[in-house]
Structure formats: structure tokens, C-alpha cells
Amino acid sequence: MKVTIDGQAVPGVRWGSTYIPVVPGEHVVTAVQGGPGKIPARAVVPVVAGQVTQIYFRAPLFGRGPRKLCIGTLGPVAPTVEDIRRERRYRLYLLSFTMPMMVVMTLLSIYLLYHA
Template sequence: MAIDGQSVPNVRWGSSYIPVVPGEHAVAVAPQQVVRRPVQAVVPVVAGQVTQVYYRAPTFGRAPVSRLTTGVIGPVPPQPDSTGLGWFIGAAIAGFATVLMAVIVFGSQLGFW
């Protein structure tokens, strides 16, 4: 994570309190996966107030291609993708298991053994 181009040490998943001076700050987060393209947002900070910034790591759902490698950052919690690669993989495994069960159950009738 970087604020105004300066790396912020010891930032972990979850909440982190990072004091900054009031004004607009460029916040960038780079995922630790294969592709490290950072996602960026300009965040206004008001004196005497806490400003929350939310980040969600890259997903493989209905997201645009740019979000597949960067994630999402902004002042409100990002909505999760309701469909995507996980659902596809689950459906593929279920379909394969169904076909495998059919072959095991009906294999002798179909001449497989």
C-alpha cells in the first residue's frame, strides 16, 4: 500500500489506522498475486475526522477485465461479485460427478464393463 507515492509499512488485511494531514491523498494498493498492477483512488481527508477506505482483492466474477488484476478501492465497501469463476468451477465439478456416477451405475448396461 502507498499513500501519495510513499510505501506504508506493516499494513495488513483488516482495519489499519494511518494518520495523515488533511487534504486529498492518492491511495494505491497492489495485490500480492501474480499481477501487481495497483488500483488507485484519490481520498479526501477532513481535519479531525476518520476517513475509511475499502479495498477488495481481485476476483474472477462479472468484474471488468481491469478489476480482474487490480481489485477495487473506494470510500464505500465494494459489493461482492455474485457470479463468476467459482460458480462455473462448482457447476463443472457437479456435472462431471453426475456423469461419472451415471457411468458407474449404468456402465454394465451400456457395455463399459
């Protein structure tokens, strides 16, 4: 996972809690999971002097596909168990639709290849 604060890469970030000291004020935080070409999640985070500000990153549903499914979320509220369950159901729903369509498209391509 890669994290930047105000455009500067933050080294040593890992899954779980990571303490990153910053000066008070608003900071633009981006987080992305994966390699080049991935779309980072972005949030403007206000930091108050003498306080700890927690933000949470949730990985995207898919690594590739429609843009809204390939961006993680970044914000002040941790995902709930229900949020995670809803995402899993949505992922299964998409897979249950896309897998048969991929099979149909493959079979159609093979048919057209040999019968055209």
C-alpha cells in the same frame, strides 16, 4: 498487501482495519495484493481535519488474466455481501468456461503435434 499514500510506502499494513495518520487534504492511495507485476488499485481520498476517513480494498478476482479482473477496488464503500456473492458467481462462470477450453486446446495441441 502493499499500500502507498502519495507515492510513499506505508509499512505495517495488514488485512483488516489499519489506522494511518495523514495531514488533511487530498491523497492518492494505491493498494495491491501480491508480488511484482500486479496492478495496483488507485483512489484519490479527501481527508478532513479531525475526522476519520475509511476506505476499503477488495482484492482482485484473479491474480492473472484480463486486466479488469486483475485489479482490486479501492474506495469509500465497503463491499456488500451481494457484491461478494456476485464476484464468486462470476468467477465460477469464468472457470466453467475457461477450464473446458483449456482441455480442448491441450488436446488439440497434442493431436497437431503427433499428426502434423
